[in-house]
Amino acid sequence: MKNSRLFSVLRWLLVNACRMILSVALIFSGAVKMIDPRGTEYKIKDYALAFGLDDMLALYMPLLLSMALALTEFCLGVNLLFGSNRRWTSRVVLVAFMLFTPLTLYLAIENPVSDCGCFGDVIGMSNTATFVKNIVLLAMVAYLMRYNVRLFNTFGHDVHWLVVVISAGFALSVASYGYFYQPMLDFRPYKVGVPLIGEDKMVDDSEFVFVYEQNGEKREFTIDNLPAEDDSTWQFVERRELKLHSEDDDAMGLSITDGDEDVTADVLSADGDKLIFVYSQMNDIGISYTYLINILDDFARKVGADVLGVADASPEEIENWKDVSMATYPIYTSDGTSLKMLARGNPAVVYVKEGKVVWKRTLQSIDAATVESSISGGGDLESIVADYDGEQRLKYLSISYVIILILVLILNRSYRVYKISAGLIEKNKNKSVTLQKENKSEN
Secondary structure, eight states: OHHHHHHHHHHHHHHHHHHHHHHHHHHHHHHHHHHOHHHHHHHHHHHHHHTTOGGGGSTTHHHHHHHHHHHHHHHHHHHHHHTTTHHHHHHHHHHHHHHHHHHHHHHHHHOSSSOOOTTTTTSOOOHHHHHHHHHHHHHHHHHHHHSGGGSOOOSOGGGHHHHHHHHHHHHHHHHHHHHHTOOSSOOSSSOTTSBSSOHHHHHOOEEEEEEEEETTEEEEEOTTSOOOTTOTTOEEEEEEEEEOOOHHHHHHOOOOEETTEEOHHHHTOSSSEEEEEEESSGGGOOGGGHHHHHHHHHHHHHTTOEEEEEESSOHHHHHHHHHHHTOOSOEEEOOHHHHHHHOSSSSEEEEEETTEEEEEEEGGGSOHHHHHHHHHTTOOTTGGGTTOOHHHHHHHHHHHHHHHHHHHHHHHHHHHHHHHHHHHHHHHHHHHHHHHHHHHHHO
16 A cells, blocks of 8 residues: 555656656747747758758748747647646647657758757757657657646646647747847857957968979978078969968858958958848848848948948849949858858848947848938937847746736636635535524424
8 A cells, every 4th residue: 555655656756757857848949949930940941951842941931830830849848837738738749759759860860950950059969869859758758648647737727728828929929029130049159249250360360371392393381481591492482371270260150251262350350340231141132121221331331330241142143232232332252051140130230349249130120210210310320229129028028928827827726716615605505504404394
């Protein structure tokens, strides 16, 4: 009897431990995706290209899948956390892991995409680590499926649907801000306040090698080991610039070129202010953006900031864009992945002051009327984005979400207490009436 009770307690502890681990994993994964929906959209596009599903790239399908995945994971995690909708939640989670675990096994073997993107830019996981993680979680959800009736139920059955609606609304609000502005929390290398390029590269990012020829053979020398001045057997051929490579370059990875020349240090130097237009996919940019780009260009020049563009495009595409948009600022080239890490959105705008990022926004989130008002009112480049603070807004949304859930819980439990109390009162009343009738019949 004692052993049976002990096993029952241990089973209850194990079931709820599995529930907590699964809920935290799903909530965290969903939260990361809803904070940065564009990042998940890019990852879905990578998967589509890797598997030859080019039709998925049409219209907004990757974005819709990104939003749906974020909302689903977050809401399932919340349900597990509170023990709501225990039966169908466990079933949905089990089916999801049964579908994704074989996929992650294939990814671990073939490695068509280097990072699964499960936890966005917060935690990078190899495909093998992702497969192992899914195996462990699949075992947990299978055990949970067997004993889900032992889960503690925080909310009453009559408001389970309301908890899902509130959670989905919160997730959709966060995802919308992340899509139209920038992610409320930035987990990428180029955060606000971070220099776009390391100080060592700003000071000196190159050295020279000297090519000499002797008896038809060419050799390279550094400044420290040049041939002796009196050695006439070596004939000078040319001097060649050699770019240095530092650990900081690996960390940041942003390289800007002008044709074949690397101009990263010159373009991103700490001298002065810079307004950078980021074109991660120049062919997809609508002509309607040109008016806002041009007034931002004029505004930046008026306040003494340099204006430039960085694009993942061919020279022909850049020249075509300059003709269409009447751009007078220089446009350099860079890798599309680096540009998407720099700022979400196409096009996006990044304001750099003394080499450090001050703000970044999608162009669609900047109001032309606000820019014109700042110009006429003598404002600066920081005033046009003063209406949005991502971290502060995320804090307010999160607090509001928790408060609403607490109010629902109080109202729900208060009503249940009222129903129980009313039932007891009615039961006692009926019992009292029955006793009175029995007394009268005896008399």
